[in-house]
Amino acid sequence: AQSVAQPEDQVNVAEGNPLTVKCTYSVSGNPYLFWYVQYPNRGLQFLLKYITGDNLVKGSYGFEAEFNKSQTSFHLKKPSALVSDSALYFCAFGAGSARQLTFGSGTQLTVLP
Amino acid sequence: DAGVTQSPTHLIKTRGQHVTLRCSPISGHKSVSWYQQVLGQGPQFIFQYYEKEERGRGNFPDRFSARQFPNYSSELNVNALLLGDSALYLCASSSEPSRGTQYFGPGTRLLVL
Numbered sequence A: 001a002q003s004v005a006q007p008e009d010q011v012n013v014a015e016g017n018p019l020t021v022k023c024t025y026s027v028s029g030n031p032y033l034f035w036y037v038q039y040p041n042r043g044l045q046f047l048l049k050y051i052t053g054d055n056l057v058k059g060s061y062g063f064e065a066e067f068n069k070s071q072t073s074f075h076l077k078k079p080s081a082l083v084s085d086s087a088l089y090f091c092a093f094g095a096g097s098a099r100q101l102t103f104g105s106g107t108q109l110t111v112l113p
Numbered sequence B: 001d002a003g004v005t006q007s008p009t010h011l012i013k014t015r016g017q018h019v020t021l022r023c024s025p026i027s028g029h030k031s032v033s034w035y036q037q038v039l040g041q042g043p044q045f046i047f048q049y050y051e052k053e054e055r056g057r058g059n060f061p062d063r064f065s066a067r068q069f070p071n072y073s074s075e076l077n078v079n080a081l082l083l084g085d086s087a088l089y090l091c092a093s094s095s096e097p098s099r100g101t102q103y104f105g106p107g108t109r110l111l112v113l
Helices: none
Strands: A003-005 A010-014 A019-021 A024-026 A031-038 A044-050 A056-058 A064-068 A073-078 A087-095 A107-112 B005-007 B010-013 B019-024 B031-037 B044-050 B053-057 B064-068 B074-078 B087-094 B108-112
Touching (some): A003 A087, A019 A107, A024 A073, A031 A073, A044 A056, B005 B087, B031 B074, B044 B064
Parallel strands (some): B010 B108
Antiparallel strands (some): A031 A044, B005 B019, B031 B044, B064 B074, B087 B108
């Protein structure tokens, strides 16, 4: 079955340090890949997406992600973490379109002051 | 511009009852999708509607139904509620169903007792 996996339930990083939230995918064809962030008692906020083209995607709030076809990964990165980045992050894919998104299990990011 | 709006924000029902959740998309967006997010999990796709027609359906029982109105707002209906239907129900809108980014509302938190 096609899926995305977020191997880490929890990631802790010190403020000012670079952060990485991992996502790997198992999708046939050309995947549409997304990152969303969820703050407590809130809906999902869109960060960035990869459909085609440049493998390095830049998104909102200084986040970026790199599509790596050989490693089937789409890790989310930020050069310098902020305490306000602490939230639940979801990787998602659409199989050949942005129509029906399948989400990973989420990674709780905590940025320590 | 207003984002996706959902009503009500919270709802408490008892087993066997029926519930209707409402969603208004971002102005100009014609596609609406519904997702269920159970506590501790990623959202799961329920339905997508575009131009009042169902364009996709996830693996949910027939107790779940939805419709889209001429103004592109949408309703999600759930009949014969079960305890397991307790979740955050998220609505997302996009400009078009295949390639448009889905933007999420704040959700309706449903508790079934």
